[in-house]
Amino acid sequence: MNEMRNPTAFLKEEYEELVKNELDWKLRVLQGPSTPWCNVDGREVLMFCSNNYLGLSNHPRLKEIAIRAVQTHGAGSGSVRPIAGNMDLHIELEKRLAEFKHAEASLVYQTGFAANAGLIPQLADRGDLMISDELNHGSIIDGVRLSHAERAVYKHTDMQDLQRVLEEAEKHSPPFRRILIITDGVFSMDGDIAPLDGIAKLGAEHGAMVFVDDAHGEGVLGEGGRGIVSHFKLGRDKVHVEMGTFSKAFGVVGGHVSGSKDLANFAYNKSRTWLLSGSHPPAVAAACIAAIDVLENEPQHVRTLWERTSHFKKAMKDFGFDIGTSQTPITPVIVGESGVAKKLSVRLFEEGVFALPIVYPMVARDKARIRTIMNAALTKEDLDFAVGAFEKIGKELHII
Numbered sequence: 001m002n003e004m005r006n007p008t009a010f011l012k013e014e015y016e017e018l019v020k021n022e023l024d025w026k027l028r029v030l031q032g033p034s035t036p037w038c039n040v041d042g043r044e045v046l047m048f049c050s051n052n053y054l055g056l057s058n059h060p061r062l063k064e065i066a067i068r069a070v071q072t073h074g075a076g077s078g079s080v081r082p083i084a085g086n087m088d089l090h091i092e093l094e095k096r097l098a099e100f101k102h103a104e105a106s107l108v109y110q111t112g113f114a115a116n117a118g119l120i121p122q123l124a125d126r127g128d129l130m131i132s133d134e135l136n137h138g139s140i141i142d143g144v145r146l147s148h149a150e151r152a153v154y155k156h157t158d159m160q161d162l163q164r165v166l167e168e169a170e171k172h173s174p175p176f177r178r179i180l181i182i183t184d185g186v187f188s189m190d191g192d193i194a195p196l197d198g199i200a201k202l203g204a205e206h207g208a209m210v211f212v213d214d215a216h217g218e219g220v221l222g223e224g225g226r227g228i229v230s231h232f233k234l235g236r237d238k239v240h241v242e243m244g245t246f247s248k249a250f251g252v253v254g255g256h257v258s259g260s261k262d263l264a265n266f267a268y269n270k271s272r273t274w275l276l277s278g279s280h281p282p283a284v285a286a287a288c289i290a291a292i293d294v295l296e297n298e299p300q301h302v303r304t305l306w307e308r309t310s311h312f313k314k315a316m317k318d319f320g321f322d323i324g325t326s327q328t329p330i331t332p333v334i335v336g337e338s339g340v341a342k343k344l345s346v347r348l349f350e351e352g353v354f355a356l357p358i359v360y361p362m363v364a365r366d367k368a369r370i371r372t373i374m375n376a377a378l379t380k381e382d383l384d385f386a387v388g389a390f391e392k393i394g395k396e397l398h399i400i
């Protein structure tokens with residue numbers, strides 16, 4: 001008989017392995033709202049790494065509407081949507097979002113992750129092909145893995161390589177029944193924008209369905225923050241699935257897919273994450289509606305976000321920092337070795353700026369960085385404060 005093993009020993013061993021390699025997450029605690037100056041671990045610091053691009057998470061309208069929804073609809077929805085948890089607030093949110101997106105229909109999921117993990121595996125099956133950008137988000141990767149379709153990856157944003165994959169797919173025997181191309185809209189590590197016009201064109205030439213995950217583009221790109229499809233002025237006949245999240249610029253939580261009525265009908269009947277997981281509490285659905293109100297009625301937030309972004313990027317470049325090739329309010333400050341990035345983050349925090357390091361394996365070994373994310377609620381003085389801290393520590397650590 002085998003010697004009895006401890007069936008849970010791996011929990012501790014693997015965790016300790018992560019700690020040893022400094023790959024474990026050391027969680028910081030936000031003690032209060034996510035605002036430009038906020039309390040993190042008991043310290044007043046400038047928030048420079050939230051996804052709350054427009055400052056909506058603490059916007060008075062969102063808070064007020066959320067409180068009202070608790071009073072009228074309660075704290076929870078009571079069920080999954082297909083059974084008894086489909087509230088008028090969920091329907092209203094979908095209607096308002098579809099109007100905002102100029103789409104025929106939208107379907108709201110509990111999170112963006114639930115949208116990708118629930119819908120993507122249903123869009124292609126055995127005998128089909130899914131083609132993915134090599135740097136797509138983990139929720140897309142998981143969605144693709146849950147499908148029985150064949151997979152191919154093209155080089156990051158490389159349209160020649162996508163064309164090569166599509167041409168090879170055409171020679172496949174037996175022919176693929178369906179081809180699905182999936183891309184992030186804005187890539188969160190570098191802040192670069194997918195060439196969605198090129199992808200849509202190649203997709204149309206090869207009869208492929210095109211799916212874009214616009215988590216970091218919504219509230220940021222396009223007319224009034226309508227996202228990447230609006231940014232490229234593309235028709236919904238070319239980009240068939242626009243997926244997004246309410247957890248970033250919209251300041252709340254939730255995911256969605258927008259497109260045709262056929263897409264929404266298919267998606268809600270087939271996505272297991274939608275069918276088998278409880279629906280948003282009333283406060284969440286109502287706050288998401290309020291976020292759309294704010295985007296429609298207060299266009300200044302998106303404008304300010306871009307003004308602040310250019311101000312910050314210019315100042316950082318002038319000081320000689322390597323800020324990569326970002327085209328969006330995500331600004332990586334690339335320093336090379338992971339040890340330097342970690343040290344920079346710790347020192348920034350001591351000086352009152354909260355921004356996290358991103359290191360291998362999330363980015364290449366020699367491309368460790370601090371990832372900063374701009375926020376429309378930051379003032380010019382806040383930015384000058386942050387840039388001052390970067391300058392001081394950049395010199396201290398011989399980065400500039």
Ligand SMILES: *Cc1c(COP(=O)(O)O)cnc(C)c1O
Pocket residue numbers: 111112113114116137139184188213214215216244245246247253254255
């Ligand atoms: C954040 C993110 C998601 C997940 O969205 P949640 O609503 O937070 O679950 C999906 N895709 C991309 C590209 C993201 O950046």
